[in-house]
Amino acid sequence: MLAKMKLLFGAGIALTVWSPTVMAQVPTASDSPPENVEEVVGTLGNDAKIAIPAFATNADVPTQTSAGTTSALGFSVASVIYSDLRNNGLFKPTGPGSLPKPALGQVQAPDYGSWQTRGTDMLLQGYVRAEAGGNVTVGCYLYDVSLGQQLAKAGWTVPPGEWRRAAHKCADMAYSRLSGENPFFDSRIAYIAETGPKDRRMKRLAVMDSDGAGHRYLTTGQTTALTPRYSPDYSKILYMSYFNGSPRIYIYDLASNTQRLLLQSKHPLFAPRWSPDGKWVLYSMAIAGNTDIYKMPAAGGSAVKLTDSPGIDIGGSFSPDGSRIVFESDRSGSQQVYVMNADGSGQKRISFFGGRSATPEWSPRGDQIAFTHIAGNFRIAVMDPGGGSLRYLTDSWQDEAPTWAPNGRVLQFFRTTRGSGKTGVWQVDITGKNERRLETPGDGSDPAWGPLRP
């Protein structure tokens, strides 16, 4: 077994069972990624032609994966990678359906000449192997065809139910190596699944992978659920639902599939948020019609009131270092975006764009704040944390509630259709390009992107 593995990994790739250290073992070529991120996005454009043939296998045998045999799995892994890379606009990928499948021996010794003939710039290929006990191993190799050079490689051994994660990790490896950006495909999204007519919509808590796969409903829809947020470790989801007919905040535990109230209160509670380290929870509470933002330890304990203005102070999103909070307030007479220190001090309005500015979310990179700008239509926009450099990313009748991908380069939001009230989860990148709707079983709203999975 060991000898076989060595043969397979002549270049000495380290294989590890699922662990965060795997990504750190990915070798990098001598040239380091460019430092100016904006330039990368602007210049990479749409023209990096990347071929993703079906992954090879040492033996076509049955697996416990949903894909079938190792050969079928090899095709499916390449298809998942193809979808990931196709949908973000940096590449022009070609999928396994229209490419020859390399032999196992070619995985580490590609026939550069034939790929050059096809006009391919980059080659992303690999193999799958069934392990004793049901796990599957996926090896992933990225080559620059014109240079005739390997750029990156990595391998993962995963339980059969998680084979798609290995594909996302492989797509992340290629994306990260070629764009200079941090990876984001191996992540999940919590959102609100909607069905039914406009005046009696059923709104259920649901979760899915970043590409819409692995979809699962968490609540039955008997009571309306809204505004979910994944905990930074993916173990829990905070969300709002009605309890005895009144808005309250719940914590859903994903390991035990149980839910409990965040705290007991006779007052309406909404807009729950995690701190980046998962140790604090922000929430908003209305007392006699006046709404303020509070902070409490996630493990329980006494809350601190952070805002105290007459009017509606609501929401909140921490800066990545946890030191500041961006939130929304109508203390000036209309919804506007404010920043304060994490202890509530130094509250300062930052949105001066005319109209209303709502639902601010701090980028995981810290450099931008995404929000909903309302001036007639509702549009997703970004600004810097000082309130400058306004840029619109979308232009539709009603787009609201942006959420950031873990790398801060892609956003999701929800779009409502005028008249029918139908909703959908949409995605757009930081340049305002590559807008597309995510496939969900029904309508969807309130997407909340979780962090990159380890």
Add this chain to the structure above:
Amino acid sequence: MKTRSALILALAAGSLALSACSKKAPASLPPDPGGAVSTDTGGTGSQAPVPGSQADFVAQMMGQDTIYFDTDRYNIDGQDQQALAAQAVWLVKYPAKRITIEGHCDERGTREYNLALGERRANAAKNYLVSLGIDPARIGTVSHGKERPVALGSNEESWSKNRRAVTVTID
């Protein structure tokens, strides 16, 4: 008790006189909100509703179980005062009845803000009823934000009907 009832009746009459100058009456009254909210009208066809029931309240109010708001506002204007005074008269007549005021918004607002705004509207209605002498312990509030519209269009006519606070009695 008698004095308070008299006061409320006087207020109701005064509000009636004021109603002519109300600035934002919807073009037509919205349909009964029963289908869209947790309201149980308890009606049984042709029979007259039981006095003091939710069905009786709806029948007596003739649309005044609901008050309406301007965009992003929560103030109680003359027409709202008239409706709330009528509600107060009924509540004085049935002092054991409790109510929930449901605050709503139109679809042209962000979801979380509208939850808070609906709560603010329900509270404005509650505060006015309390000012008329209704015991605050009898009045609950709830916000549905923009999640429970009664009018389904995406135009000002529909939105004006959805910016509302609906009083529902608890049978």
